[in-house]
Every structure is written in structure tokens, then in C-alpha cells.
Amino acid sequence: EIVLTQSPATLSLSPGERATLSCRASDSVTSHLDWFQQKPGQAPRLLIYGASNRATGIPARFSASGSGTDFTLTISSLEPEDFAVYYCQQRNNWPLTFGGGTKVEIK
Amino acid sequence: EVQLLESGGDLVQPGGSLRLSCAASGFTFSNYHMTWVRQTPGKGLEWVSTISGGGDSTFYAESVKGRFTISRDNSKNTLDLQMNSLRAEDTAIFYCARRSLNWYFDFWGRGTLVTVSS
Numbered sequence: 001e002i003v004l005t006q007s008p009a010t011l012s013l014s015p016g017e018r019a020t021l022s023c024r025a026s027d028s029v030t031s032h033l034d035w036f037q038q039k040p041g042q043a044p045r046l047l048i049y050g051a052s053n054r055a056t057g058i059p060a061r062f063s064a065s066g067s068g069t070d071f072t073l074t075i076s077s078l079e080p081e082d083f084a085v086y087y088c089q090q091r092n093n094w095p096l097t098f099g100g101g102t103k104v105e106i107k
Numbered sequence: 108e109v110q111l112l113e114s115g116g117d118l119v120q121p122g123g124s125l126r127l128s129c130a131a132s133g134f135t136f137s138n139y140h141m142t143w144v145r146q147t148p149g150k151g152l153e154w155v156s157t158i159s160g161g162g163d164s165t166f167y168a169e170s171v172k173g174r175f176t177i178s179r180d181n182s183k184n185t186l187d188l189q190m191n192s193l194r195a196e197d198t199a200i201f202y203c204a205r206r207s208l209n210w211y212f213d214f215w216g217r218g219t220l221v222t223v224s225s
Contacts, residue, residue: 034211036152043202043215044144044152055213087152091210095168096142096154 002027002090004099012107019075021102023088028068032092035064035073038101039084047086048073078104109133109214111203116219123193123223129186129203129216137161137181140206143188145199146218153199156188157206171197193223 003026013019023033031051036044046055048064051071061076075082083106088099115127129141143155156177157166165177176189186203200218207213 032210036212043217044212045215046211046213049207049209049211049213089152089212094166096157098152098154100151 001095002029002093002097004088004090004097006086006088006099006102008102009100010103010105012105013078014107015078015080017078019073019078019082019104021073021075021086021104023066023071023073023099025069025071025090027093029090029092031067032090033066033071034089034091036087036089037082037084038087044087075104109205111205111214111216113201113203113216113219116201116221118222118224119193120225121193121195121223124189124191125193125221127188127190127201127219127221131184131186131203131205134205136179136184139208140210141179141186142204142206142212143177143186144202144204144212144215145197145221146202147196147199155201158186190221193221195223197221198223 005024007022033051035048037047038044052064064073085101085103087101110132112130119125137160142157145155146152158177162179174192178187200220202218203216204212205214
């Protein structure tokens, strides 16, 4: 099973600041890595697919990169609605696995 | 508009059974693999099971293999999850998700809560 480790667990930032989230895989997942945003009481929402492609309707302030085992999600300038939990997920191997999440909270 | 609506969540005793359903609309259901993902209260996300568009291939997490059965009815655009021998650790919100043609989860339902407790 591929284990995804997200860091940090919590990121305390102010609106307007840059957020950098990391996801590290225990083995290569090539580019089959996706990112989701989840707000309290809501279902996860797809942000990024294939390591670096923004999903439909996702603002340009969200960007992502990486391949193999190391991946990064960047929010260039945090908006109030961006404070949420972010999960990475790999679909390169069964079982499909999720990272433990990074909570981006208001400082 | 793609819509996924889960139902069937309830309070059930350990060892009991429950059947979840997901009603899909807004897309050609039979063209897509469908998946169940669960989230334990206050915790992260766990993939549970996936079924191919035609229903001929199924995949399960080890934690539910032999206890849960995923199925679909393409004539009714519904996805089901039959859960048997339920345990306290199965307590979670269960989400139905569509797997896009490029394999990522592009649409999710709002979830249904399953509580396993005596």
C-alpha cells in the first residue's frame, strides 16, 4: 500500500499570504496524484488532478507540481474561502489512498 | 448537472447490516466507474470500494473485503453498498464519488452517516 504523508498537519497563515503544502508518497505514483479541498460539513472538492492540472472552476491562485514521490500544492495568496483541509490522493496503485490532510487555518 | 445523492445511513448495532444507495443524475451513468469513500468523524478519508461502469469489476479495501459488497443498477442509475458484519470502526460518513474517464474523483455526493454502536 502506498502511504501518503502530508505536511505540515496544520498551517496557520493570514489572508493574502502564500501557502505551500507537501505530499510525499512512500513509492512512486508517477503523476497520478490529485488534490482535494474540504470545508466543514461539505464533501471533498477536486482541486488538482494529474499532479498539476487545475480542475474546472478552480482559481488560478491554486497551483501544484511534482511527480514520482514528492508533490506540492501552492495557494499564491490566501482568500478567506481557502481556509479548509486539503488532501492528496494517489490513484496509481490499488488500494487507492489518501494523505492525512493539511489544515490551513487563519492565523 | 452531475448530481450524486446518497441515502441509507443509520444507527446500527455491531454485527448488523446496512445497505447504502447513491442516486446519480446528469451524466451517462454506465460510462463511469463509481466509488465509495468514507470519512471517520474528525479524521481523514479512506477509499472503500470501486466498481467498473459495467459492474463486472470490483475493488475493495482490505478493511472491508468479505464484509461489504458494491453493486450498481445501470438501468436505474444507482450505486449500492451492502455492508454486513458492521463494526464500531465502520462508523463514518460514506461518500459516493464518480471516477472520471481519466480516473480522478471529479464529483462527490454530500454523504450519508453510518453509526455502528450498541
